[in-house]
Amino acid sequence: MAERTAFSEEPIRLFRSDFLEFFSHIKPQVVALLWTPVALFFIGSALLTGGADRWLIVPVGVFAGWFVWTFVEYIMHRFVFHYHPKTERLKRIFFTMHGVHHAQPMCKTRLVMPPALSVPVAIIFFALFRLLFVNGLHSEAWFNPVFGGFVGGYLIYDLLHYSIHHSSVRSGIFFAIRKHHLRHHGPCSFMRFGVTFSLWDHVFGTMPKAPCSDLLRAREDANAEV
Numbered sequence: 001m002a003e004r005t006a007f008s009e010e011p012i013r014l015f016r017s018d019f020l021e022f023f024s025h026i027k028p029q030v031v032a033l034l035w036t037p038v039a040l041f042f043i044g045s046a047l048l049t050g051g052a053d054r055w056l057i058v059p060v061g062v063f064a065g066w067f068v069w070t071f072v073e074y075i076m077h078r079f080v081f082h083y084h085p086k087t088e089r090l091k092r093i094f095f096t097m098h099g100v101h102h103a104q105p106m107c108k109t110r111l112v113m114p115p116a117l118s119v120p121v122a123i124i125f126f127a128l129f130r131l132l133f134v135n136g137l138h139s140e141a142w143f144n145p146v147f148g149g150f151v152g153g154y155l156i157y158d159l160l161h162y163s164i165h166h167s168s169v170r171s172g173i174f175f176a177i178r179k180h181h182l183r184h185h186g187p188c189s190f191m192r193f194g195v196t197f198s199l200w201d202h203v204f205g206t207m208p209k210a211p212c213s214d215l216l217r218a219r220e221d222a223n224a225e226v
Contacts, residue, residue, distance in 0.1 A: 011107050014096050023116060024096070025109035028162045034115060035155045038122075042148030050141055058145045065149020066156070072125070073157055074200035078193040105185050111165055112158040125150060157196045164195070188212040190219070 015021040046058045081098035085091050095103075097117070101110055126147060133143040164178045177196070184192040191208050194201045201207040208215060 011109065012100055012104050014100060023114060026112050026114045027109060028112050028159055030115075031112045031118075031155065031158045035118075035151055035158075039148050039152040039155060042144045042151065046141070046144035046148065049144075054141070057141055061142050061145025062149035062152065065146040065151075066153035067149075068146070069150045069153025069157065070194070070197040071200060072150075073153075073196060074194050074204070077195065078204075078206065082190070082193070102185065102189060106165055108162075108166065111162045113154075118154070118158075122151065122154075153196070160196055183212075186212060188215050191215065 011025065013021060014024050043058065043062060046061065047054055050057060081094075083094055085094055101107075104110065129143055129147045129150070133146065134140050160177070161181070163174075164181050167174070167178060169175050169178065177198075180192055180198050181195050188208065191206050191212075192198070192201055193206055198207065210218075
């Protein structure tokens with residue numbers, strides 16, 4: 001992201017329409033109120049309707065759903081949110097989607113995903129999980145806990161992301177997660193895409209092995225050769 005960071009407390013306006021602008025702002029409490037019942041519903045349904053093996057299937061399924069979410073989070077952040085479009089229209093769309101967060105990372109009402117985006121994404125993955133576990137593997141017992149864990153993973157991601165930008169914790173695992181993400185907001189925003197889990201940065205080579213200044217210099221040299 002090449003957007004210049006803005007330190008004004010006044011949020012960057014994205015839409016001329018007051019109606020659309022209103023829905024571009026979302027508080028973390030809304031995310032918690034919307035998605036906590038969804039996650040609990042699917043996990044609770046797995047516990048209430050499962051067989052004798054539910055005490056194994058549910059925790060394993062929830063963990064698997066969370067783990068899948070961390071991968072989806074990484075892929076979306078790296079390849080969708082940080083996509084570099086060519087046309088001005090697409091640049092505007094992607095700035096609205098994620099660039100505004102890099103331009104104004106401390107804006108409290110633009111740190112979590114608005115339902116206009118999160119609900120369609122949830123519906124898509126609901127259908128994909130349903131297709132895989134129910135229609136493909138004929139293992140309906142796994143569908144509820146995995147999807148519940150996936151939604152729970154998203155919920156953790158959004159609330160953690162908000163906390164990362166507005167917390168002063170300076171020790172422990174949360175500090176390590178916070179430090180990892182805040183460095184993503186520095187000059188080397190093309191690295192460190194994992195927010196809740198840095199594993200995928202190690203797997204896919206986006207965990208820096210050199211100082212940011214060296215990475216920027218190498219990037220500039222590579223662009224000069226093109």
